[in-house]
Amino acid sequence: MNALVLNAENRTAEQQRISPPVPAANELLVKVIAISLNPIDPLYVQNPLASSGRVIGSDFAGVITRTGPSVPTSTGLKEGDRVAGFLQGACSVNERPGAFAEFLTVPWDLVWRVTSGISIDEAVGVSLVGLTAAQAIWYRLGLTTPFPYDPKDILEEHPEWKIGSPTDEHDTAPVNFFIYGASTSVGLFAAQMVRLSAKASNKTFRLFGTASKARWEMLRAEPYVYDYLVDYLDDDWPEQIQKLADGGGMHYTYDCISEGDTVERTASILAKNGRSAIVRSREGGAWKGEGLPVEPIYGAVWEGLGEEVQYQGFTVKQSPAARGFAVAFYKWLSVALGCELRPIPIRLMPGGLKNVVEDGFQLLGAGGMKDRHVKRTEEWMRPVSAEKLVYRI
Ligand SMILES: NC(=O)c1ccc[n+]([C@@H]2O[C@H](COP(=O)([O-])OP(=O)(O)OC[C@H]3O[C@@H](n4cnc5c(N)ncnc54)[C@H](OP(=O)(O)O)[C@@H]3O)[C@@H](O)[C@H]2O)c1
Incomplete structure (x- = not known):
């Protein structure tokens, strides 16, 4: 699969072909359809805590393609269901893969269901923030x-x-x-x-x-x-x-x-x-x-x-x-998003994984608001204001 992988020596991330992950018994295998960016994603690419080779990125939304054998049937989660969540990406020393890839695995109770009234592009801007x-x-x-x-x-x-x-x-x-x-x-x-x-x-x-x-x-x-x-x-x-x-x-x-x-x-x-x-x-x-x-x-x-x-x-x-709080919140989100809680505006960025570093990370700087000075003239490179940057994978 294609994934955005940390190159810690050069303080960047590159699109590479790697083996897709295999879900553990309590996990879901998710085909990622969209990702959204958070300031911590570029922060820990430019100031790496993790070692090279780690898949970067946090927020994802996509479709379940396999459920591990211990995922309770009472959850109703099944192949083809739309879900969203976040992983830790390269934002720690601990060796855990992130979300900016074509497939990922995640514990079944750390996702929430994206209901029919919500688009995947809207859903992907919700989980982490x-x-x-x-x-x-x-x-x-x-x-x-x-x-x-x-x-x-x-x-x-x-x-x-x-x-x-x-x-x-x-x-x-x-x-x-x-x-x-x-x-x-x-x-x-x-x-x-x-x-x-x-x-x-x-x-x-x-x-x-x-x-x-x-x-x-x-x-x-x-x-x-x-x-x-x-x-x-x-x-x-x-x-x-x-x-x-x-x-x-x-x-x-x-x-x-x-x-x-x-x-x-x-x-x-x-x-x-x-x-x-x-x-x-x-x-x-x-x-x-x-x-x-x-x-x-x-x-x-x-x-x-x-x-x-x-x-x-x-x-x-x-x-x-x-x-426990995250699980309770996600359970609520599965029914409340779109009625009690509204998704926030998104900016759909052109291109896919390979454009994240050269465009999206440029817009977010190295984590601090005071470092955001982009001088590019393309329409999608205007300063980020009250919106999430979203890429389709
Ligand atoms: N503790 C955690 O676990 C955690 C989790 C998520 C995020 N964070 C941190 O939370 C912060 C916000 O993240 P985010 O994703 O919500 O950011 P964001 O959406 O990218 O923030 C962009 C907004 O920041 C506003 N802004 C820029 N400089 C400002 C300033 N000096 N004073 C007031 N507003 C300013 C801009 O407002 P205008 O357009 O109005 O100018 C813009 O709308 C980041 O530092 C992030 O790393 C922490």
């Missing part, structure tokens, strides 16, 4: 889930998160939620999830965010419905948010950029007892913040795969509880 946002909103920040889920197991692993609600349960005042980077793919799902939690908890939320002005109209409309937006290019955006909130602080913040001074500035608008989550680790060095009122909660989406991950100079421990 959707789970990233879901982990932050629903178990790190602890908002109410719109599906049955008991956070007991995850709180046993992380007792430090069990700190009570930042708002008084009898308080009828709105809950203030702030998203830095509202037009990121993660942010587009996070906003929808805050709205779903508001409905599930019967509380009023006010949603605040930063995005470039060009995205405000989209973000004020369904399904995001921001109440207040400011431009992150304005130097005084934290003051603008405080003014819009009548001096009240944010009960929850989610920094979907976590780069440079964004974590520190986001912390400056947090209410007393407020909680904050971030997308990049302090250890990775993307941001600096001294004397923060609370240490923001970081987590890697890989936890959801339930394996230990050696990553960015530290180890993400194996977490059965995080895997």
Whole structure:
């Protein structure tokens, strides 16, 4: 089969012919129809953690071509069904193949079903960033889930998160939620999830965010419905948010950029007892913040795969509880995507696997937003804004 394979010495990836994988007893063999790109895909090609020869890439959507003998028949999963999910790609030291290939194998419970109302191109933009946002909103920040889920197991692993609600349960005042980077793919799902939690908890939320002005109209409309937006290019955006909130602080913040001074500035608008989550680790060095009122909660989406991950100079421990949440989330996604949760906009890129490095990875830079400076003139090489880059395989 064709696959996009890491060349660690030259810090690139190349299309190669390799043997297709064979599914283990609890796995599915999936023929990949589309892949979508995440900033971590180019980051760990340009700064390799893995060794040469590893298939790169995370997000996939495709069709089941074989089910392992231990896949329960009660799942109803069978050849020809459309599914989506993500693998870890070359984003760790651990030797596990990624998704940018014609075929891949995946445990049966770490995919979700793509129902008939959703296209494969839409579906492929959901799994990794959707789970990233879901982990932050629903178990790190602890908002109410719109599906049955008991956070007991995850709180046993992380007792430090069990700190009570930042708002008084009898308080009828709105809950203030702030998203830095509202037009990121993660942010587009996070906003929808805050709205779903508001409905599930019967509380009023006010949603605040930063995005470039060009995205405000989209973000004020369904399904995001921001109440207040400011431009992150304005130097005084934290003051603008405080003014819009009548001096009240944010009960929850989610920094979907976590780069440079964004974590520190986001912390400056947090209410007393407020909680904050971030997308990049302090250890990775993307941001600096001294004397923060609370240490923001970081987590890697890989936890959801339930394996230990050696990553960015530290180890993400194996977490059965995080895997359990991913399975519950995917089960919900199989029925909720298209009605309760909307897929986010996609940009269908020309070409296939062989164009990923020369085009898609150019657009995403080496992981950081500040490194994205592409000077190409083709229509599909415009800057990425509120959308996922998708390739058909
Ligand atoms: N912890 C994890 O497991 C995990 C998982 C997934 C992603 N991530 C990280 O999360 C971040 C977002 O990923 P993504 O895939 O959602 O990104 P993305 O969709 O590629 O983000 C693109 C958006 O970023 C916005 N942007 C660029 N620079 C900005 C700045 N300085 N301030 C505010 N917004 C800015 C742009 O907004 P405008 O168009 O409005 O200018 C653009 O819409 C990345 O750093 C990624 O590595 C972490």
